[in-house]
Amino acid sequence: MTLLKAEFFNRDPRRVARALLGKLLVRKTPRGILAGRIVETEAYLGKNDDAAHAAAGKTARNAVLFGPPGHAYVYFIYGNHYCLNVSCLPDGVPGCVLLRALEPVSGIEQMAEARGLDGAKQIDLRKISFLKKISSGPGRMAEAMEITRERDNGKSLVSERSDLRLVDGGYRVRRVTVTPRIGIVKSAELPLRYFIARNPFVSGRRVP
DNA sequence: TACATGATGCCCT
DNA sequence: GGGCATCATGTAG
Numbered sequence: 623m624t625l626l627k628a629e630f631f632n633r634d635p636r637r638v639a640r641a642l643l644g645k646l647l648v649r650k651t652p653r654g655i656l657a658g659r660i661v662e663t664e665a666y667l668g669k670n671d672d673a674a675h676a677a678a679g680k681t682a683r684n685a686v687l688f689g690p691p692g693h694a695y696v697y698f699i700y701g702n703h704y705c706l707n708v709s710c711l712p713d714g715v716p717g718c719v720l721l722r723a724l725e726p727v728s729g730i731e732q733m734a735e736a737r738g739l740d741g742a743k744q745i746d747l748r749k750i751s752f753l754k755k756i757s758s759g760p761g762r763m764a765e766a767m768e769i770t771r772e773r774d775n776g777k778s779l780v781s782e783r784s785d786l787r788l789v790d791g792g793y794r795v796r797r798v799t800v801t802p803r804i805g806i807v808k809s810a811e812l813p814l815r816y817f818i819a820r821n822p823f824v825s826g827r828r829v830p
Numbered sequence: 831t832a833c834a835t836g837a838t839g840c841c842c843t
Numbered sequence: 844g845g846g847c848a849t850c851a852t853g854t855a856g
Binding site: 664666673674675697699700701702703705707720722759760761762803804805806807 | 837838839
């Protein structure tokens with residue numbers, strides 16, 4: 623288990639998006655440790671990418687994208703959901719990777735609770751169909767990891783002091799599939815979505 | 831100050 | 844497979 627270095631993110635978001643597959647997102651909470659393996663990402667470029675929040679220039683909202691690499695850019699979307707991105711490239715140059723889906727690894731019951739999946743229905747951690755509902759999709763993933771803009775935006779993901787970190791757990795990715803990004807209209811044709819081939823926890827369409 | 835819109839997910843069919 | 848909830852943000856006026 624090694625914490626990723628800021629330098630890991632100090633390069634083109636397309637390379638970071640691919641390299642992040644198989645890494646772990648770890649959250650320390652008062653109740654316990656939550657962790658999930660990254661199985662799906664999307665790259666957002668600074669320029670020549672109309673879908674990127676940074677495309678229109680720096681604002682109060684997207685300032686993190688223009689800051690140093692390895693920091694959390696969290697934004698609220700559709701009035702319901704948060705999405706977690708990691709800033710890339712050197713200070714002053716925008717770019718990021720959107721984390722889209724996790725395979726739950728530890729603290730799974732707490733993650734399910736954070737998603738509101740407990741209660742009437744009983745939790746069955748052996749069923750893939752149940753586990754997929756926990757963090758397969760950017761909004762779901764953020765909710766399961768208890769990520770909010772207020773709590774996490776601007777936070778370093780590569781600091782020993784941070785309660786939200788990206789670490790290398792030694793998992794080897796066999797094969798990566800690349801497709802266009804999901805849920806956008808502008809620049810939708812660009813092949814900037816990456817996921818672990820045949821992994822069941824990937825969200826949305828699994829074929830181009 | 832108003833308004834259009836979106837890097838989504840849930841629920842129903 | 845499709846409709847819809849729900850609101851922060853940015854841009855126009």
